Amino acid sequence: MNIGIDALGIATSCYALDLATLAEARGIDPLKYTQGLGQQQMSVAPPDEDIVTMAASAADAILSPEDKASIELVLFATESGIDQSKAAGIWVQHLIGLPKRCRIIELKQACYSATCALQMARYFVTAHPNKKALILASDIARYGLNTPGEPTQGCGAAAVLVSANPRLIALDPEYGLYADHVMDFWRPNYRDEALVDGHYSTRVYLSSLGHAWDHYVESSGRTFADHATFCYHLPFTRMAEKAHERLARHTKQQIPSEELLAQIEPSLSYARRIGNSYSASLYVGIASLLENGTIDLGGKRLGLFSYGSGCVAEFFSGVVQPTYQQALHSSRHNSMLNLRQKLNYHEYAELYQFQLPQDGSEAATPQHATSPFRLTGVKNHVRLYERLSESY
């Protein structure tokens, strides 16, 4: 029995900052951001959008009433949690009307947690093939103003429905793992911005890829050539290009660099415009590949690499299903990205400074969001949300 990804939706915020605008404000050559990091824009979340509103928007648009009724497991992957105790998935359950007979939990391990969630969902559906599991991955990537990490911010969510006989990707059971105690990127509870040893983090990402790949090869017996293409975790798109070149060298491929980069290009186009969406980013890459690729991927195997600083990495794979194109949400995703409003530098800096009261006192958020859901404010320490529209 095939088990895997039956539907995949993504969402991001209503604002975007061109990296050329940021480069100008910082007095940096824009080519460093657009070519050196491979980023055109980053999504910026206003005060009334957060991990809950983005996850609810991503999920609601892809779930039929029948899907919703058969979901018994909701796994919310994030490193931008809004509460130390309550799982963000319960707000989403309430907002989009998921069943009350449901396991709901939040998972954390930097950008990796959604992939752990996907494997847990696969085991759940293997045991209960007539049930479905929903993974919500949602994050706001935030670094300090005027730090090297600043142009690698972004925000976004992915909703991944896992079922038997999936319409999009049947997951292979084999995987390759690598975990190690490294301090490349972390965010202590008292900080809003991540701390990062940037260059070290890129080196750990690449070495983890080699280790995870070796384990995957031991367990699957597959080679580089058994995969039609690859998707990588996308902190910035140039990182995936470096990863693909590293994997090709590691496996001794004789493929010209241009051809290698062309192999993964369709997986990069959404992230180039959204920026880093942490736990969602690999799944934003998969949506981008399936929706923007020019070749028919039906029946073809994808190699997938998930990396979360700290670190845990996993290499896994899946076979794209023959009728996958009928289950995509390309036009909605593209129009959501196109409709984002562009910020100037001062608007970005002002939004960056905004903070809800830290003592739980009552506050209403100014209305910015154009997405289906928004955070209206906080009252008696409780976050309040509303639905604005049916869908994007």
Ligand code: HMG
């Ligand atoms: P930096 O030090 O400012 O940049 O920060 P740089 O000097 O390394 O330059 C970047 C690239 O631009 C280089 O290309 C330059 O040559 C090029 P490379 O040599 O690497 O190929 N460049 C130019 N190109 C064209 N024209 C120019 C020009 N100038 C320079 N004029 C860094 C870069 C990534 C370190 C920084 O942005 C950062 O710290 N980002 C945050 C950390 C990060 O994203 N790490 C990625 C791996 S870890 C990960 O993926 C996990 C993560 O998602 C978190 C999680 O798991 O939760 C981050």
